[in-house]
Amino acid sequence: MRTKTAVKTELSRDAVVDRALAIADVEGLDAVTIRRLAQEFGVTPMALYWHVSNKDELLAAMGDRLFADLDADAVASTGPWPQQLRRLVAAVVGALRAHPAAAVLGSQRILYSDSGRDLAERALELLVRAGFDVGMACDIARHSMQTAVMLVTQQPGELTTAAELREGLMAEKRAAIASLPVDRFPLLAASAVAFTSCEDDDGYYRFGIDLFVAGVEGMLPRRASKTR
Amino acid sequence: MRTKTAVKTELSRDAVVDRALAIADVEGLDAVTIRRLAQEFGVTPMALYWHVSNKDELLAAMGDRLFADLDADAVASTGPWPQQLRRLVAAVVGALRAHPAAAVLGSQRILYSDSGRDLAERALELLVRAGFDVGMACDIARHSMQTAVMLVTQQPGELTTAAELREGLMAEKRAAIASLPVDRFPLLAASAVAFTSCEDDDGYYRFGIDLFVAGVEGMLPRRASKTR
DNA sequence: ACCTGAACACCGTTCAAGT
DNA sequence: ACCTGAACACCGTTCAAGT
Numbered sequence A, B: 001m002r003t004k005t006a007v008k009t010e011l012s013r014d015a016v017v018d019r020a021l022a023i024a025d026v027e028g029l030d031a032v033t034i035r036r037l038a039q040e041f042g043v044t045p046m047a048l049y050w051h052v053s054n055k056d057e058l059l060a061a062m063g064d065r066l067f068a069d070l071d072a073d074a075v076a077s078t079g080p081w082p083q084q085l086r087r088l089v090a091a092v093v094g095a096l097r098a099h100p101a102a103a104v105l106g107s108q109r110i111l112y113s114d115s116g117r118d119l120a121e122r123a124l125e126l127l128v129r130a131g132f133d134v135g136m137a138c139d140i141a142r143h144s145m146q147t148a149v150m151l152v153t154q155q156p157g158e159l160t161t162a163a164e165l166r167e168g169l170m171a172e173k174r175a176a177i178a179s180l181p182v183d184r185f186p187l188l189a190a191s192a193v194a195f196t197s198c199e200d201d202d203g204y205y206r207f208g209i210d211l212f213v214a215g216v217e218g219m220l221p222r223r224a225s226k227t228r
Numbered sequence C, D: 001a002c003c004t005g006a007a008c009a010c011c012g013t014t015c016a017a018g019t
Helices: A013-027 A034-040 A045-051 A055-068 A081-097 A100-106 A114-130 A134-153 A163-178 A186-196 A201-225 B013-027 B034-040 B045-051 B055-068 B081-097 B100-106 B114-130 B134-153 B163-178 B186-196 B201-225
Strands: none
Touching (some): A081 A100, A081 A134, A100 A134, A134 A201, A134 B186, B034 B045, B081 B201, B134 B201
16 A cells, blocks of 8 residues: 555646645644645655645635535525525535635635635625615625634634644643632633533534524614614 | 844743734734744744743743733623623724734633633623523633634734735735626625725724624523523 | 756754753 | 754745656
8 A cells, every 4th residue: 555545646736635625634734735745646746836836826725625515506595584694604614614624714715716706695695685785785794704714613622633632632621621710710610611622513503603693683673874 | 233122132931922923913923933033032943942842832822912911800891781792802802903913823722811711701700690591601602702813813804914915915806806797796796895805994893793792682582492 | 738856945843962 | 040053854935957
């Protein structure tokens, strides 16, 4: 066995991005390296520069790929608008969760992919239809993207770091929590473990999206304060 | 002139963290380097390892420093609870905005600083008093921290990158927007500039915090669905 | 069109040694 | 207690050259 895959995939832009995401999934984003990728392809580091102009462009391409796996049209646009909004955000979250360590890269790349643009347009459309003016709809649509990225990247429990390191970090956290003076931080001491870890991933995301959509619903009645 | 400061500050843990934050402010987090710091102090790179055990610990210390500039007790706890919550989140946002490029480092460090703990405890307290059970209060308190970090780190307009690069990135964005087919993305094409830039920073933060607090208010009535 | 070799200017970090 | 020298194993990237 020379590499993990029996068939040696030939070098190409897509193949490089795929491999980069695979490395990020297992060992975190810092492990994604031009030289490392070259080694995995059995090639000289400079060979990569033919398919990718530099590392920043590679990272951008990784971000774009996250949205490519997302089909905005697959999200049904039926039912009340809060439910539609919820489904849109959930779709983004789902796409980012496929590569949590690379999710950070998605935040600045939404408007550069076709499906991301579809998604943004759909969000704006349903928000305007719901009664928001275009400026506010834009703010909310942006926020919905930011929220999706936040939920995945900030998910409690050290997702972005390598599996081997996770144990040590969690131990350090528990030690810090154990040192909390209960008389000074009664509520925090009681819930500190829940604060920094996450036993139910799906519940975490459900709650996060609920909270966001509830906020948007709460903003609607006040629309009169902006334009007459 | 050897360095910018006339008085050569002597090496110490705090001085190193200060300088690291100053570098991050001007040139971004990537410019913060053990060797660069050593050079600015007129010292050998290994000298730093006496005051800081490694780079990760330095980054953590930078994150802690963000919360040190925050006094939780200074936030008045009067008025209705949504207003109190709003002030707490605004305080965190304010602290992070002092060093936007380093704000990412704060997300995992809240429970390691005294003022961060105070803040979390205060948030839990007011949420429980508002009628949430402890589990939900914990989820919301965590979310409020995540939101504060998100607002600062994801602020539209390329804050984390160096000033010289900003121009080029903005130009690239405008080009991408100009290429948007108006017939396919009518709403997006109309608001794409507002989507990726930010002409009114304070308005952006006000809206973001409003949206979050509105969401929390929206979650309250449903508390009956959890425990009886 | 696609890849290599050699080189450059960087990183973080260890370890033994100095004062 | 605090810092240095030398060394190691890494980075991204350029540029001329090969096929």
